[in-house]
Amino acid sequence: MGQFVIRRSLYAIVTLFILSLTIFTVIRLTGDPVTLLAEPGARAEDLDRIRTEWGLDRPWPVQYLAFAKNVITGQLGKSFNYEMPVSTLYFQRLPNSLELALAATLISFFIGIPAGIISAVRVNTWWDSFGKIVALLGLSIPGFWLGLVMILVFSVWLEWLPTSGQGDWRNLVMPAVALGWYFAASLLRLTRSSMLEVMRSEYIKLARLKGLPSYAVIAIHAFKNALIPVLTLAGVNLVIMLNAAVIIEVIFAWPGIGRLLYEGIFQRDFPLVQGVVMEAGIMIVVINLVIDILYAYIDPRIRLTR
C-alpha cells in the first residue's frame, strides 16, 4: 500500500511538473508576454520597465524556477491588476464557486441517478429510450445556451427568477441547472451502465432467489454497489465544475472562479490567467490522486495490478 501511494504520488508530481512547464512555455512561445500586459502602443522604455519589474528579462530557466517556486509556495504569482497573490483571489472566489457547483451536483444527481436507474432496470424499453434521449440532449445542448434560454423564459417572460447575481435560492436555480445539465447526462450514462453490470452479478441473482421483492433487490443490493463509480465521477465533476464554469458564471454574473478567469482574460492579466489555470490543474490532479489511493485502499487488487 505504502509503495502504491508513493508511486502514485510521484506520478502526480510529474504530471504537475509537465503542466507547469506547458503553461510556462505557452506564455513565452506565443510572443512577448509584456505586449500582453502593456497597453497597445506603449513606449519601449515602459515595456522595458515592465519587463524588469516582472523579471521577464531573465533567462528562461531562471524564470521557470521563479514560477515553480511561486507554485510550490502556493502564491501562484501576483495578479497584475489586483496586485495580490493569485491564490488569495482564487480562494476568495472558491466559496462562491463551491456553492454553485454543489447546487449543480445536486441537480445532476436528481436528473441523472433516477433516470439512470430506471433505464437500467427497464432496459430496452420506452423508459430506456427516454433516458437515452436525455443523455443525448445533455451532450448536444450547450449549458450556456440553456442558461440563456432559461433567462428568457423564467426571467423575462414569466418573471419568476432574477436574471443574475448572487443571493438566495432563486438566484441559484438557473445557473445550477445550466451547469449541472451536462453532468447530469454523464451521471445518467454511468449510473445506467454501472447498474446494468451489477444487475447481472451473482449476488443479485441470489437476492432474487431468496425471494426478496424487486424494489428491495434494486434499492438495497444493486443501487448501493452501483453507486461507487457514480460517486467517484460526481466527485471529479464537482472539482471540474468549480473551475470550468466560466461561461455560466459570466452569463449569470456569478462571482466565482470562472469569472475571475474571464476578468483575467479581459484585463490582459496574464499572471492571473496563468495562476488560475495552474490552480485548476493542481486541484484536479490532487482529487484524482486521492480517489486512486482510496480505491487502492478499498480494493487490494488495484494495488497489485499497477
Added chain:
Amino acid sequence: MAFVTEQTDAVLVGASPPSAAGGRRRWLGRARGLPVLPLAILIPFVLIALFANAIAPYDPTEPIPGAKIFEPPLWMQGGSVHWLLGTDFQSRDVLSRLIYGARVSLIVGVAGTIVAGSIGTAMGILSGYLGGWVDQVIMRVTDAWLALPALVFAIFLATMVGPSMWNIVIILGAVFWTRYARVIRGEVLSLREREFVKLAEIAGASRVRVIFRHILPNVMNTTMVLASLTIGVVIIAEASLSFLGVGVPPPEPAWGSMLSDGRSMLMVGDWWLTIFPGLGIVLVVLATQLLGDWLRVRLDPQLRNL
C-alpha cells in the same frame, strides 16, 4: 478528463432503418441501415455552409442599408421580407450571419477534429508501438494535459495565442488530441502482440512499414469513431470561445459570438437573437452525436462501452 471521455460514451444508436414498406423500392433499399435522421439534419447544414455565398441574402459583416438595428423577424409585428429573421445590433442580417456561421462552425468542427485526430493517432501509435521512454514521455504529457478541463485549457491557449479562426482550429486540436492518444495507445498495445505484426517484424519489415501497413489501418476505425464523437465537442468548444470573445474574432459571423451579441437584448425579450444561433449549434451537434453512435455500432461494437 471527464469532458470528452464521457462524450464518447453517448448511448444513442442511430435512427432505425426505414420501414419495410419503403424498402421495396431499390433506392430506399440501399438507404436501409443508413442513419437517416442525422444525415437529414447534417446534409442541409453542409450544403448551406458550402454555398453560403449563393444562399445568404446579404453580406454577413455589413449593415443592411436602410435597416434599423434589432428589427424583428418576418412574422412578428414590424417584420419585413427584406430581413427574414431580423437584424442584429449593427443592423446586419441575422439570417445571413446564421448561414455564414454554419460555415465557421463546420470548418472549425471538422478541421479541429482532423488536427486532434491526426496528432492523437500519431502519438498513440508511437507511444504504444515504440514503448520505452517515448511511451513514458507521451503518456505523461497526456496525463498532464488531461488534468485541465478542456474549456479552461482552450481559453488559456486562446488568450495567449490571440484569436483567428485557424488559431482556434489549432488550439482545439492541441486540447483534444490527448483523448485519442490514450485510446489508440491501448489498441496498439494489443495489436503489437498480434501474429501479423510479429510476422511482419520477423520478415524484416522496418518499423515505419509496420506502422503504416499494419498498425495504422487497424486503428483507423477507432480514430473515425472517436472523430465523429469529437466534432460536436469541438463545435461547442468553438462556440464557447467565440461567446467569451476569444474565439473567431468579429465581425466574422460565428454562432457563439452571435449568442454573445444577442445577450444584451435578451432582457427586453428579443429572443430571436439567442434562439436561432443556439438551435444551429444544438442541431449540428445532435446530428454528429447520432452519426457517431451509428458509426460506433457499425465499425466497432467493442467501443460501445468506451
